[in-house]
Amino acid sequence: MTPTEGPSPTGSDAGQAPQPGTGAEPVARGWAADDKATAAGGAVEDASGEDLPGGVRRGDTVAAVVRQWQAVHPGLDTGPMEIIGRINRCAALLQQAEDAPLRRAGLSRPEFDLLGALRRTGHELTPGDLARETFSSGAAVTKRLKQLTERGLVERRGDTRDRRVVHLRLTDAGRDLVDAILPVQLAYETAVLSGVDGPEQGELAALLGELLSQLEGRLGVLRA
Amino acid sequence: MTPTEGPSPTGSDAGQAPQPGTGAEPVARGWAADDKATAAGGAVEDASGEDLPGGVRRGDTVAAVVRQWQAVHPGLDTGPMEIIGRINRCAALLQQAEDAPLRRAGLSRPEFDLLGALRRTGHELTPGDLARETFSSGAAVTKRLKQLTERGLVERRGDTRDRRVVHLRLTDAGRDLVDAILPVQLAYETAVLSGVDGPEQGELAALLGELLSQLEGRLGVLRA
DNA sequence: AACAGGTGTTTTATCGGTAAAAGACATCTC
DNA sequence: GAGATGTCTTTTACCGATAAAACACCTGTT
Incomplete structure (x- = not known):
């Protein structure tokens, strides 16, 4: 997701009409x-x-x-x-x-997520760090890094002490891309949320924060 | 998701430790x-x-x-x-x-979702109906139906008028399975949410409902 | 110094999902 | 009533994600 939001549901995000030839509208209505x-x-x-x-x-x-x-x-x-x-x-x-x-911008959510993690932490991260930061598997990170380095958005640097380790950082192009997308992304999100009043947005954010704190602290215990 | 909840993020849901040999804990803490x-x-x-x-x-x-x-x-x-x-x-x-x-219970979320749709509507549905009900593609529904009918949880019946159409319904075993899982599922969810006070749960539900109404009504328009 | 065990990363096999095309059939029009 | 058009479902090709295994390497022990 944007280095701003969340989960990447089912792999691709589609978002289009369910079936090709099917002119059928989703039962609810307008939204694909x-x-x-x-x-x-x-x-x-x-x-x-x-x-x-x-x-x-x-x-x-x-x-x-x-x-x-x-x-x-x-x-x-x-x-x-x-x-x-x-x-x-x-x-x-x-x-x-x-x-x-x-x-x-030609990026998938998980890709932007990865770039965002590098941007906001400000320092280099290892693949393992990125996997934890983005809550994805190490294998997924490896793949994304391959594509992103090929596109010149990310640079690799081997650790001098421990040769298993790799350090990653954004290239100038990568940093610029994130900085260019982020405001657009946030503006878009603001528009999406505009149907809810300002004060209510605050309440919602606060309640969700409380729930999330609980979940993050507790879920490990409940998982039986 | 359980015929109770939502999206099926990234295909499988995993939920385990990021990497096998890696004893590393997710940065946050206890939860995988x-x-x-x-x-x-x-x-x-x-x-x-x-x-x-x-x-x-x-x-x-x-x-x-x-x-x-x-x-x-x-x-x-x-x-x-x-x-x-x-x-x-x-x-x-x-x-x-x-x-x-x-x-x-040996079910994936999307599978339970499909069974749940049949159970709660109470009547037969076509594959197309199920795709709309579960917000997934027709192809995905076809696959799931194949597995679920093989397991004896769902039955197919061809339409007599229109031979393209198939009607699906739960078998007794399918209905019993849903009815057995649902309460367990809800009890589990109640436990997961127990960290938030009752009144606040109500507020949260109301605010989310408002947001969701807006999104469902509006998103189609904004998607540009 | 050799070795056992642990950690960081990448590779491989496989699974599930979508998009697009194909197949089967109904319906509408001329 | 023949053909064009559109709908419903399934099939096919492909893509991306995970889990597990494989690699590479460090580190502590004897």
Whole structure:
């Protein structure tokens, strides 16, 4: 992802219409669906939401999925779905949208992610460092580095002490590219989020920060 | 994802240690990092966060990444990162954690997603319906259906009117499997979210719902 | 100094996903 | 009613990511 955001769902990000010849619109409506799945295991059918007369927004797809589950299993505690499902669905839609500026620059998200890690830390990193920074496997980092060095965005330097180790840094071109893309990326994201009021954005960021802190600190323990 | 949550990041979900022989711990700490990338393009180094004396939580990794960017580009509007970055990172961690119960049942997330769609809608669906419901490509659905029918979880029935069309429904075994997994899944998710207070969970769900509604309604327009 | 064991990186095999094309069929128009 | 057009599903080719193995090298021990 942009050295700004997150996960790279399912490999490619697609973001186009599901099938070629299929003129069919995704059930929901305007947006080219495609990636990830929804909250409760898929999008919603159609159920739930008729637009209000004035063209006002109806509930989101996750709410509709929850309603479907409630109809099948009344009383089921679907609370977690309303958070986790929405986070996942938002992540899917956001990534798809965010990839647009990156692709214009000829970079995939994971690639930009790697470059961003080098840029923001300010110093050289080893492949292992980059794998941890970008939460990807070492093998994936090796591949990306090969492409990025070939493109002249990253430079390698062998460690003098330990010859197993490699140090990586951005070239001038790499640094310039990141610095050029980042503001565009952030502006785009600002636009994407513009539907939510400023104060609410702050609340949302704070709550997500709290959740993330909990998850980062605790998930290792829960994983059984 | 469980017919409960979201995107299936990078194909497999891994969730294990980055490299085999590497005893190295992910930089952050206990949790087996691996998937997606972080907000601003990777995790945080180490910077930012020392635990407070009492063992209290420090800021999340996204906050640290934002600080790194601010150091490099002072004044940059990193607001969007604090929301989008956290959503992506939360999604990555949650999916990883959520897969545990599913894997015990021998299902991948996309598979459970598909079964869940059949279960909650209550009626038969065509492959095209399922692709839209699960936000995946038709090809992916075809593959999954093949496996799931072979396992006896799903049944196919040709349409009598239109012989191109196939109708799918859960077998008894499929329905029982979904019904057995779902509560376990939800209980697990409840545990994962338990670090956040009840009222705050409600606020979070509401804000995410608002964001998601905006994204679902608007993203198609913005995608340029 | 040889060796056992551990760490950093790369390579290989494989899996799953998408895009695009192909196949099968319905429907609409003339 | 024949042909053109479009829809639904499956197949094919390819790409990217992971896991596991292979390499290369350091380091501590005897």
